[in-house]
Amino acid sequence: MDALHDNYTVTEDGRALLKKADNDQVETVWDRHQAQQPHCGYCETGLSCRNCIMGPCRVDPFGEGPQQGVCGADADIIVARNLARMIAAGAASHSDHGRDLVEVLLKVAEGKAAGYSIKDPAKLHSVAAEYGLAVDGKDDLTLAGELAHAMQEDYGTRKSSVTLLARAPEKRRAIWEKVGMTPRGIDRETSEAMHRTHMGVDNDWVSILVHAMRNALSDGWGGSMIATEVSDILFGIPQPNKSTANIGVLQDDKVNIVVHGHNPVVSETVVAACNAPELLKQAEENGAGGINLVGVCCTGNELMMRHGLPMAGNHLMTELVLVTGAVEMMIVDYQCIMPSISQTAACYHTKMISTSEKAKFPGMEHHEFTPENAYQKAEGLVKAAVENFSRRNQNRVAIPAVRPQEVVSGLSVEAIIGALGGTPDPLIDAIKAGKIRGAVGVVGCNNPKIKHDYGHRELTSQLIANDILVLDTGCVSVAHAKAGFKTLDALEQAGPGLKEICTALGIPPVLHVGSCVDNVRILVLVSALANTLGCDISDLPVAGSAPEWYSEKAATIGCYFVASGVLTHLGPMPPVTGSMNVVNLLTKGLEDVVGATFAIEPDPQKASRIIIRHIENKRKALGLDSRDV
Ligand code: CUV
Ligand code: SF4
Numbered sequence: 001m002d003a004l005h006d007n008y009t010v011t012e013d014g015r016a017l018l019k020k021a022d023n024d025q026v027e028t029v030w031d032r033h034q035a036q037q038p039h040c041g042y043c044e045t046g047l048s049c050r051n052c053i054m055g056p057c058r059v060d061p062f063g064e065g066p067q068q069g070v071c072g073a074d075a076d077i078i079v080a081r082n083l084a085r086m087i088a089a090g091a092a093s094h095s096d097h098g099r100d101l102v103e104v105l106l107k108v109a110e111g112k113a114a115g116y117s118i119k120d121p122a123k124l125h126s127v128a129a130e131y132g133l134a135v136d137g138k139d140d141l142t143l144a145g146e147l148a149h150a151m152q153e154d155y156g157t158r159k160s161s162v163t164l165l166a167r168a169p170e171k172r173r174a175i176w177e178k179v180g181m182t183p184r185g186i187d188r189e190t191s192e193a194m195h196r197t198h199m200g201v202d203n204d205w206v207s208i209l210v211h212a213m214r215n216a217l218s219d220g221w222g223g224s225m226i227a228t229e230v231s232d233i234l235f236g237i238p239q240p241n242k243s244t245a246n247i248g249v250l251q252d253d254k255v256n257i258v259v260h261g262h263n264p265v266v267s268e269t270v271v272a273a274c275n276a277p278e279l280l281k282q283a284e285e286n287g288a289g290g291i292n293l294v295g296v297c298c299t300g301n302e303l304m305m306r307h308g309l310p311m312a313g314n315h316l317m318t319e320l321v322l323v324t325g326a327v328e329m330m331i332v333d334y335q336c337i338m339p340s341i342s343q344t345a346a347c348y349h350t351k352m353i354s355t356s357e358k359a360k361f362p363g364m365e366h367h368e369f370t371p372e373n374a375y376q377k378a379e380g381l382v383k384a385a386v387e388n389f390s391r392r393n394q395n396r397v398a399i400p401a402v403r404p405q406e407v408v409s410g411l412s413v414e415a416i417i418g419a420l421g422g423t424p425d426p427l428i429d430a431i432k433a434g435k436i437r438g439a440v441g442v443v444g445c446n447n448p449k450i451k452h453d454y455g456h457r458e459l460t461s462q463l464i465a466n467d468i469l470v471l472d473t474g475c476v477s478v479a480h481a482k483a484g485f486k487t488l489d490a491l492e493q494a495g496p497g498l499k500e501i502c503t504a505l506g507i508p509p510v511l512h513v514g515s516c517v518d519n520v521r522i523l524v525l526v527s528a529l530a531n532t533l534g535c536d537i538s539d540l541p542v543a544g545s546a547p548e549w550y551s552e553k554a555a556t557i558g559c560y561f562v563a564s565g566v567l568t569h570l571g572p573m574p575p576v577t578g579s580m581n582v583v584n585l586l587t588k589g590l591e592d593v594v595g596a597t598f599a600i601e602p603d604p605q606k607a608s609r610i611i612i613r614h615i616e617n618k619r620k621a622l623g624l625d626s627r628d629v
Pocket of ligand 2: 049050051052053054055056057068069070071072073078198199
């Protein structure tokens with residue numbers, strides 16, 4: 001069994017907990033992944049369709065069985081439609097997260113959201129100005145209301161393009177205009193994606209995919225960007241901070257509360273409640289040494305970025321965190337929350353709490369959070385967690401003895417520019433001088449198809465050793481944190497040029513820029529670099545990578561990176577191999593359309609070489625020195 005666990009994860013805490021899960025007879029995501037083998041080949045290649053009930057249909061990849069669905073759709077059409085629906089779901093998820101934040105902003109403006117406030121009025125003013133609002137002499141709440149309404153307009157269809165698209169370099173916007181990818185309303189593009197992929201609508205696979213890219217852009221430069229900006233306005237722009245990561249952040253003698261999901265709207269109020277003096281006093285009275293709030297997944301990332309909150313683990317660790325038996329309560333919002341986790345929790349004393357009407361789970365207690373009641377709800381939940389401490393079954397508690405790894409977090413674009421002394425110029429100079437070869441956003445999830453955190457660690461260690469600056473978000477950022485990449489000590493593993501520059505700036509070689517919606521911070525940064533250099537994003541020596549992605553949201557992120565001109569590597573293969581036309585378009589043809597493609601390579605070593613070669617080629621094209629790889 002131990003050998004098997006070594007195949008599941010590269011992490012020490014993960015292996016220890018897999019062993020405990022076995023002893024405790026708790027099933028994990030890896031067990032269920034085994035039980036699914038072999039996966040359906042039609043679905044894996046994208047060749048099955050159930051878009052209508054003349055079907056379900058499938059196309060035989062070997063050319064022997066049927067080559068068309070009942071309606072006549074062939075492999076190209078079916079694969080393209082399936083991919084488009086995947087991207088629509090990802091765009092819908094991130095953009096709906098943004099919408100919830102805009103609604104909180106509006107309630108704050110109306111004085112109806114007692115637990116929230118405007119933490120960053122300067123950002124409120126600057127974003128409002130970008131929306132063309134008259135900001136002078138207006139008080140914060142009036143402006144917040146106007147901005148919320150203007151953002152809601154972006155979701156609809158009344159404009160020819162989403163507002164924040166203006167942040168993209170002019171050359172990039174011209175490309176989108178030319179190829180028909182300029183995103184109009186956020187909801188419009190997603191809704192249109194569903195329309196186009198209905199039986200008998202868009203049956204030109206190229207045109208389906210062009211729209212899918214436009215849909216992804218409506219999220220990247222629309223819904224997700226709004227999510228990040230409003231989070232900063234409401235909760236503050238992240239600034240560099242010190243934190244810790246891995247399972248060792250759970251504490252034996254304290255009330256452990258874990259927040260899980262993506263939207264900081266709920267968890268920010270939990271942070272506040274955990275500091276309430278009367279609750280801390282109650283924890284003591286119950287025999288606990290205090291309240292220990294930690295995060296997992298992207299909700300954890302949001303709180304780590306803004307509060308330096310400790311991080312217990314990423315996607316594949318979410319069940320295992322509960323297997324410690326030391327968690328009094330897990331509070332979830334939405335996205336990437338495996339419905340299995342309430343079964344896991346049922347083996348221990350852990351209380352499981354859902355908070356959003358759109359994300360309910362069997363076996364969880366539901367406590368609906370609204371902007372009006374959020375803080376009160378949070379207080380009530382923390383109180384219940386404190387009370388649950390005495391119900392711990394000490395025989396089943398075992399937190400693996402790993403020392404929490406130190407982490408530097410909070411590298412928002414504002415913080416990065418701050419570290420650079422107020423302008424992106426020092427970074428550009430370092431790139432021009434060849435000390436830093438380029439930058440890569442390593443982002444995305446875990447997937448049991450890939451050894452947990454292996455892809456992230458391997459790829460990133462190669463990149464930094466080759467003088468490439470790494471920015472991370474999502475589950476990758478947790479993997480990197482646990483591997484120790486986000487400390488100044490990690491500069492020992494960096495190439496000489498990267499080490500020199502990062503040492504001078506006092507930053508690690510791997511920068512935590514946030515959660516998955518915060519991938520837009522990378523778009524903002526590359527736009528700033530391109531604008532300063534007077535070039536397009538596709539001219540820059542940069543790339544994106546999702547070595548262990550699993551989710552529909554990650555597919556959408558990959559698409560908006562590529563459509564924005566950034567070569568993007570994917571570890572796991574998306575379900576497209578049933579159509580060589582689609583594969584060729586994604587991995588080659590898009591170069592002529594948007595100046596970037598996908599590169600698909602499960603082996604992180606090989607992937608690093610693809611990325612390094614790409615960066616050196618881009619350097620050459622810019623007239624900078626380039627190394628042979
Ligand atoms: Ni989005 S990164 S599993 S929690 S999308 Fe979720 Fe953040 Fe992947 Fe991880
Ligand atoms: Fe079959 Fe066409 Fe219906 Fe899909 S849309 S299920 S291919 S008939």
